[in-house]
Amino acid sequence: xxxxxxxLILGIILETVFFPYPYTLLIVIMAVxxxxxxxxxxxxxxxxxLDIFALRMIGVDSLIFLAVSAFILRYxxxxxxxxxxxxxxxxxxxxxFYTFLIYKRIINIQFLGFTVLISYLLxxxxxxxxxxxxxxxxxxx
Amino acid sequence: xxxxFFLLIILSLILIGLDYLxxxxxxxxxxxxxxxxxxxxxxxxxxxxxFVPTVIFNFENIVTEIGEKQKLTxxxxxxxxxxxDLEEENNSLRKQLGAPLPPEFKFIPAEVIAISRYMEIxxxxxxGVIQGMAVVEGTTLVGKILKTTEVRSQVQxxxxxxxxxxxxxxxxxxxxxxxxxxxxxxxxxxxxxDPLFLEDIIMTSGEGELPKELLIGSVAKIDSDDAxxxxxxxxxxxxxxxxxxxxxVVAEK
Numbered sequence: 001x002x003x004x005x006x007x008l009i010l011g012i013i014l015e016t017v018f019f020p021y022p023y024t025l026l027i028v029i030m031a032v033x034x035x036x037x038x039x040x041x042x043x044x045x046x047x048x049x050l051d052i053f054a055l056r057m058i059g060v061d062s063l064i065f066l067a068v069s070a071f072i073l074r075y076x077x078x079x080x081x082x083x084x085x086x087x088x089x090x091x092x093x094x095x096x097f098y099t100f101l102i103y104k105r106i107i108n109i110q111f112l113g114f115t116v117l118i119s120y121l122l123x124x125x126x127x128x129x130x131x132x133x134x135x136x137x138x139x140x141x
Numbered sequence: 142x143x144x145x146f147f148l149l150i151i152l153s154l155i156l157i158g159l160d161y162l163x164x165x166x167x168x169x170x171x172x173x174x175x176x177x178x179x180x181x182x183x184x185x186x187x188x189x190x191x192f193v194p195t196v197i198f199n200f201e202n203i204v205t206e207i208g209e210k211q212k213l214t215x216x217x218x219x220x221x222x223x224x225x226d227l228e229e230e231n232n233s234l235r236k237q238l239g240a241p242l243p244p245e246f247k248f249i250p251a252e253v254i255a256i257s258r259y260m261e262i263x264x265x266x267x268x269g270v271i272q273g274m275a276v277v278e279g280t281t282l283v284g285k286i287l288k289t290t291e292v293r294s295q296v297q298x299x300x301x302x303x304x305x306x307x308x309x310x311x312x313x314x315x316x317x318x319x320x321x322x323x324x325x326x327x328x329x330x331x332x333x334x335d336p337l338f339l340e341d342i343i344m345t346s347g348e349g350e351l352p353k354e355l356l357i358g359s360v361a362k363i364d365s366d367d368a369x370x371x372x373x374x375x376x377x378x379x380x381x382x383x384x385x386x387x388x389x390v391v392a393e394k
Contacts, residue, residue, distance in 0.1 A: 052172060055295050105323050106324070
């Protein structure tokens with residue numbers, strides 16, 4: 001959890017100070033995949049802090065992040081978001097939609113390429129923070 | 142767990158309601174100075190790193206531009222002397238005719254602390270900033286104040302899709318500057334009969350909230366279809382927003 005908190009702080013600073021890209025949403029998705037239902041408070045607070053830092057209406061990002069979390073947890077068994085390919089496709093769709101909704105930016109090839117790259121890196125990092133993400137802590141016989 | 146989830150959803154909705162009624166400001170007010178300080182330190186300390194890719198990829202252009210700018214600086218110095226003489230002559234003529242001197246703007250200096258979709262500056266309502274004020278860098282318009290707290294303000298940039306600024310070209314053609322998805326600006330709703338050429342200077346027309354004759358940019362590309370009533374043009378901005386460190390908020394006296 002500590003690792004995700006550090007990533008969250010970094011993500012909020014990058015998103016609100018340097019470039020309008022939903023780093024926080026990416027970290028929230030990773031946290032939900034890694035921590036499951038225990039991530040709800042983390043997701044809620046991530047939204048609140050992002051709203052305060054970005055001077056947006058407080059509660060909006062929390063609502064969006066909680067909705068995304070609910071979708072992931074509801075359909076995880078069917079879609080298996082922990083699979084890199086499925087996860088990256090889901091992230092591409094969610095991040096593109098969020099970017100258009102909040103930042104009013106067009107989605108181009110560079111954006112998609114950057115999203116794929118950063119998602120892949122976050123998957124690898126999240127696996128170190130919580131091996132549950134890819135099932136590497138499962139009992140082996 | 143479902144109970145926890147719905148509880149958090151309801152809490153989010155309550156927070157949205159509180160923020161809409163501006164009640165949440167009582168709580169967030171305490172965090173504002175710290176947030177502003179953090180953003181200020183991070184942005185100002187890392188600002189010079191933004192130049193690195195630009196320098197690497199545009200080295201030859203930069204050397205040429207430095208030479209041209211030195212020439213312009215010398216011309217500028219000569220023009221300043223001429224302007225001073227003309228101002229003195231203008232003021233004395235106005236006094237003779239009994240006409241009032243033009244109103245002067247009050248400029249409130251501010252430092253940029255963040256650039257995302259909006260620009261953030263480190264002054265707010267405590268410094269006299271209110272919503273709708275123009276923000277300039279030199280004589281070039283950067284944007285308009287969208288939101289303020291006591292210690293920081295959000296500036297809506299000219300490239301923002303939600304901002305429309307009435308503008309006029311140096312040939313007198315009127316239209317509106319509209320942002321396009323945070324990437325560039327378009328000078329729209331220009332009548333077909335009005336003259337519009339490449340490199341025309343575009344500035345604010347004074348209609349709406351913004352003062353007039355603030356520079357916006359120059360025409361880079363014209364889109365015209367004779368069958369349409371209006372034509373439009375893509376505008377090249379005088380500013381690179383990500384490289385701006387200091388701006389001024391225009392408060393009319």
